[in-house]
Amino acid sequence: GAGVSQSPSNKVTEKGKDVELRCDPISGHTALYWYRQSLGQGLEFLIYFQGNSAPDKSGLPSDRFSAERTGGSVSTLTIQRTQQEDSAVYLCASSPAGGFSSYNEQFFGPGTRLTVL
């Protein structure tokens, strides 16, 4: 079946512009995660959605970052007034469930490589 998809695969933008990154999780997965991966660094947790619960935004690095998930499916990560330090690969993952049953594996998309000039 279809895995997690992300778009665009690559995004080059100028400093100060806003960008939107999209994630389509696996159908039926209730948990959705966004991570950021910088060169040579581990994946950095950004935000977590679980069903209709309020998202855990504790990993968002600044108020320029926001995310929403519509209808419990597609998610959009928005970065406003992009800075050069925002350049990274942004990965989305989904899982059948979250919370204490999150020993379930996470299924990752291919990521969006963001370059801020």
Add this chain to the structure above:
Amino acid sequence: SQKIEQNSEALNIQEGKTATLTCNYTNYSPAYLQWYRQDPGRGPVFLLLIRENEKEKRKERLKVTFDTTLKQSLFHITASQPADSATYLCALVPNDYKLSFGAGTTVTVRA
């Protein structure tokens, strides 16, 4: 502060040999630990999970150990093949839904 450390250097091994990767952590009390594989330009792919009360887990040519006293997990690839060349990530799950990832170890298997 919390820290997860994996082999800092890339691992280059001969085909057929065993690759051993380490994942050390401090100031975590993970309920379980996962290992993922990541190929260039792709997202990580789940390989194995081991719980805190398990000492060892195997899956085909992969073996993972978990020592909560040493705060360390070892990941072994036996009878390695060039197709095993990738970056391997360990991820800790304290007791909620957040995974905390190490930076990964890049393995290259020479034919």
